[in-house]
Amino acid sequence: MFEEQFYLHNQTIFKYLYYLLNDEKLAEDFTQETFMRFFKYRQTIKEGAELAWLRSTARNLAYDYYRRKRLIQFVPFLNDHEELEPNLPHQWLIQQEDAKKLYLAISKLKLTYRDVIILRKIEELSIQETCDVLGWNEGKVKNTLKRALVALKKQLGGEFNEEL
Template identity: 45%
Template sequence: MSFEEQYDTHFDEIFRYIFYMTASKELAEDLTQETFMRFYRSDFRGESSVRTYVHQIARRIVYDHFRRKKLIQWLPFTQKHEQVTTALEDVLIIKEEHEQLYNALQQLKLSYKDVLIYRKLEGYSIQQTAHILGWSETKVSNTQRSAMKQLQLLLGGMQDEA
């Protein structure tokens, strides 16, 4: 596939991932563009799927952004002035009841957030998530379980059957 086809195929997925991680539409747009610029300039050798490779680039860019801005904190993950409550509706047209879940997600530590975005929001398998994150399948499973417990606490003890 050409670069343009790869861009069209993966843009929405990468944008959503970055948006969930950053809680900023504008920042997500910028970092998504940076992701595809790095992909275009990269020497992709086909050792993994393009999807996995682009996600790994996006993940590194998001982590680098937070390191550069010195924003990484365990709880809360974002500062109050950075939290976006209505941008999710504007960008993803999600119903109002998802706002509480989205805000709780922003309070999780980075590894929990990564796993929940890939597993629950994007619907990746444990194997796919492990490959993207460079973790073992056991670590993905254990992190997901811990993340779900923490998310339930943040949501006031709501149960998740998924």
């Protein structure tokens, strides 16, 4: 069970931590720590909820790190589906600037807003998966996402497309 879960989810957890931490070495270390905790508590984790448990643990490790550092930041990145055509370098520059502007605006939001935007819009988790990771009910996820998108729109000065 442990090896199977590790091979299924280690890249997902690493990517999530990298988005939160913007540091490859820390993301690797925290991914390892996440799976060490998974191994330790595997008997208590409900079958089928392993990925939610792993994401929650990874998130908690990252937040603990930032609390210790007293530093909260957000990481700019592009999803795989946002790859650019190689013949359009100017398009790449425009997208990079747009991404920087978007992620800078997200970084100014409160943590709960950041969480729900990362999980729902960037990681593209379902509402139920987001509920499982954050420990919230469906209504709270929906309402927080709605408020987060409004706050993001304000941060961007009205230049906002909800599709992210």
